[in-house]
Amino acid sequence: MRVEFLFDFGSPNAWFAHRVIPAIEKRTGVPFDYVPVLLGGIFKLTNNRPPMVAFGGIRNKMDYEMLEIRRFIARHNLGQFKFNPHFPVNTLTIMRMAVAALRGGFLPAYAEAMFRAMWEDGRKMDDAEVIRATLDAAGLPADDLLTAAQAPEIKQALMNATEEAVNRGAFGIPTFFVENEIFFGKDRLRDVEEEILTRKSAA
Amino acid sequence: MRVEFLFDFGSPNAWFAHRVIPAIEKRTGVPFDYVPVLLGGIFKLTNNRPPMVAFGGIRNKMDYEMLEIRRFIARHNLGQFKFNPHFPVNTLTIMRMAVAALRGGFLPAYAEAMFRAMWEDGRKMDDAEVIRATLDAAGLPADDLLTAAQAPEIKQALMNATEEAVNRGAFGIPTFFVENEIFFGKDRLRDVEEEILTRKSAA
Numbered sequence: 554m555r556v557e558f559l560f561d562f563g564s565p566n567a568w569f570a571h572r573v574i575p576a577i578e579k580r581t582g583v584p585f586d587y588v589p590v591l592l593g594g595i596f597k598l599t600n601n602r603p604p605m606v607a608f609g610g611i612r613n614k615m616d617y618e619m620l621e622i623r624r625f626i627a628r629h630n631l632g633q634f635k636f637n638p639h640f641p642v643n644t645l646t647i648m649r650m651a652v653a654a655l656r657g658g659f660l661p662a663y664a665e666a667m668f669r670a671m672w673e674d675g676r677k678m679d680d681a682e683v684i685r686a687t688l689d690a691a692g693l694p695a696d697d698l699l700t701a702a703q704a705p706e707i708k709q710a711l712m713n714a715t716e717e718a719v720n721r722g723a724f725g726i727p728t729f730f731v732e733n734e735i736f737f738g739k740d741r742l743r744d745v746e747e748e749i750l751t752r753k754s755a756a
Numbered sequence: 757m758r759v760e761f762l763f764d765f766g767s768p769n770a771w772f773a774h775r776v777i778p779a780i781e782k783r784t785g786v787p788f789d790y791v792p793v794l795l796g797g798i799f800k801l802t803n804n805r806p807p808m809v810a811f812g813g814i815r816n817k818m819d820y821e822m823l824e825i826r827r828f829i830a831r832h833n834l835g836q837f838k839f840n841p842h843f844p845v846n847t848l849t850i851m852r853m854a855v856a857a858l859r860g861g862f863l864p865a866y867a868e869a870m871f872r873a874m875w876e877d878g879r880k881m882d883d884a885e886v887i888r889a890t891l892d893a894a895g896l897p898a899d900d901l902l903t904a905a906q907a908p909e910i911k912q913a914l915m916n917a918t919e920e921a922v923n924r925g926a927f928g929i930p931t932f933f934v935e936n937e938i939f940f941g942k943d944r945l946r947d948v949e950e951e952i953l954t955r956k957s958a959a
Contacts, residue, residue, distance in 0.1 A: 598815065599814050599815035599816055599817070600813050600814050600815060601814045601815075601817065607810075610803050611802050611803050611804045611927055612801065612802035612803060612804075612922065612927060613802055613922065613925045613926060613927040614802070614804065614927045616925060617925060617927065617938065617940055620938070624947075719815065719816065722816045722819065722820060723816065724814055724815060724816040724817045724820065735820065735823070737820055740943070743946075744827075
């Protein structure tokens, strides 16, 4: 059974999912495949906008979204969350490097380092020197990754993955697929887990 | 413990909640208080819009909303749902009558008749003759209710309830309060139930 997590490091809700996924993997015995996509590209292709823009003019709506974030943090003990002071951070380079890390077989370690830098340590991850320092500290090959981020085939692969995500029904991040069943949002993780367990018991 | 369900018959998601609430009341032993409010008034006061308007221009988004409705229907065995062919139906009159029914002590029977007419029988519930026929068939006092719907104090009470809802944080329907904890959307009913049970066990 293939379970996919479509992510962009720029989404705080992707970080929330990233921190909750290990427990779901443990309970279900099914690993999640991390699929790098570009949230800005999804928004452009679907005419969608970030929640803060879309909901900013609606009274009470963002307050409620923030309340649900606090509830999610409390439920899953995610007190280490820190909203990135440089938000919005342009994640184009670190998402291209995610494609290279996936090809190199070390996406898990890379994703962990980037998610932590973005949503726990508050680093400015669209600054090349900050990226390099973060990679160095994590023992990841900074030179290789920064070079790969400039390679046309890596750039194209990220664009292709983003377009494919939209063609499969995505309109935001985090998006999950359990085989071809789509789920949107960190609040659907319970449904994702139920879908995995239902399919396992039916198999 | 007070648990409130803020509703407007014009919202299909309120109907979904209405059909799921009895099972939650049974499992928790706590009844829900139905609170009539005007969805159009909430939208006006908060600058919010119906999902179909807000999401209509976003590729994939409404398809996903529809998918989640199908999943909800399957999960809760709500195959009797039928999208109202007259949508959008102006619910001003039947919501004013809901206030009168609440005061008269027969809101449960009234709400059941109206929700069924709107989202199972596809009736045009902004037509006075259709309203009268529906009330007659349900054994409810049509003349009294149609008269009450014109009473200034009933009109004002519905406006007041709508304003109070917004002042407490509402921006759409269905909205739930467990004491002062707000929850929005039919997909939060699991959280509503958990909140009730947590408070019961802490009491």
